[in-house]
Amino acid sequence: DTAVSQTPKYLVTQMGNDKSIKCEQNLGHDTMYWYKQDSKKFLKIMFSYNNKELIINETVPNRFSPKSPDKAHLNLHINSLELGDSAVYFCASSQVAGANYGYTFGSGTRLTVV
Amino acid sequence: AQSVTQLDSHVSVSEGTPVLLRCNYSSSYSPSLFWYVQHPNKGLQLLLKYTSAATLVKGINGFEAEFKKSETSFHLTKPSAHMSDAAEYFCVVSGISGNTPLVFGKGTRLSVIA
Numbered sequence: 717d718t719a720v721s722q723t724p725k726y727l728v729t730q731m732g733n734d735k736s737i738k739c740e741q742n743l744g745h746d747t748m749y750w751y752k753q754d755s756k757k758f759l760k761i762m763f764s765y766n767n768k769e770l771i772i773n774e775t776v777p778n779r780f781s782p783k784s785p786d787k788a789h790l791n792l793h794i795n796s797l798e799l800g801d802s803a804v805y806f807c808a809s810s811q812v813a814g815a816n817y818g819y820t821f822g823s824g825t826r827l828t829v830v
Numbered sequence: 831a832q833s834v835t836q837l838d839s840h841v842s843v844s845e846g847t848p849v850l851l852r853c854n855y856s857s858s859y860s861p862s863l864f865w866y867v868q869h870p871n872k873g874l875q876l877l878l879k880y881t882s883a884a885t886l887v888k889g890i891n892g893f894e895a896e897f898k899k900s901e902t903s904f905h906l907t908k909p910s911a912h913m914s915d916a917a918e919y920f921c922v923v924s925g926i927s928g929n930t931p932l933v934f935g936k937g938t939r940l941s942v943i944a
Contacts, residue, residue, distance in 0.1 A: 720873075749931060757868075757918055757939075761931040772931055806873065818864050819932060823873035 719743050722807050722822040729797055730830055737792045737825045739807030746812050747771075748790035749819065750782060753804040762805075765790050766812075794827075802829045832857040834921045836935040844943050849893075849908040851938045853921030856902065862924035863904045864932070865895055869917045877919075880904065891915070916942045 720741045729735050741748065749772075750762040764772035765784040779795045794801060804826050808819040837852040855863060865877040878889025885897040895906045904921060921935040 757937045759874075759920065759934040764931055808874075818862075818876050818879050820876075821866075821874040 720809055720820050720822040722825050726826050728828045733797050734795045737805055739790045741788055741809040745809035747810045749808040750792050751806040797829045799829050832923045832933055834923045834935040836921050836938045838938050840939045842941040843911045845913055846910050849911045851906040851919050853904045854902050855923050864922040865906050866920045867917050911942045913942050
């Protein structure tokens with residue numbers, strides 16, 4: 717039983733395409749996140765949802781659009797993909813919108829734009 | 831704003847010798863602090879967390895960390911390194927409120943030599 721699962725694990729696509737990454741958590745957590753990890757391993761927050769409501773929206777190109785149909789799911793849609801979007805994207809969840817609990821991370825989606 | 835500085839980008843130790851990964855934090859309040867580990871091509875796993883209880887925190891796989899407010903440090907240690915400890919380690923500080931996300935350090939790559 718995977719706590720936070722992301723699909724796909726690997727995604728190779730051409731510039732200009734539109735793609736989606738899906739995330740589901742079965743922990744009953746209220747809050748979900750998307751992080752981007754660049755080639756130097758640096759992790760940066762992109763979005764956060766609490767009970768389907770957007771609470772964090774960092775400076776991210778508006779080609780990136782998160783969608784949360786329910787509190788167990790947070791999907792990431794990316795339009796007009798660019799070379800610089802190549803990275804590993806991690807989904808995470810936490811019990812409440814309180815970072816003191818720590819986050820549970822998915823195993824990541826490695827996106828390669830060619 | 832809160833931040834963490836991991837003082838070494840790469841640490842190399844021999845198997846069976848002690849591990850020390852250094853982390854300093856900056857925060858205007860009493861933070862929660864975490865260490866996460868990322869094995870190659872894997873997701874992030876919580877090693878341990880400090881949330882204003884005991885200053886010496888024990889985690890999984892024999893790791894521990896000590897919160898030192900006077901030194902604003904949260905260094906990660908292990909008495910005896912194992913080959914399986916080779917990974918990327920991230921020091922993380924909590925946000926100022928429930929709606930601010932965890933902030934990651936830039937990571938320390940631990941190599942273990944046989």
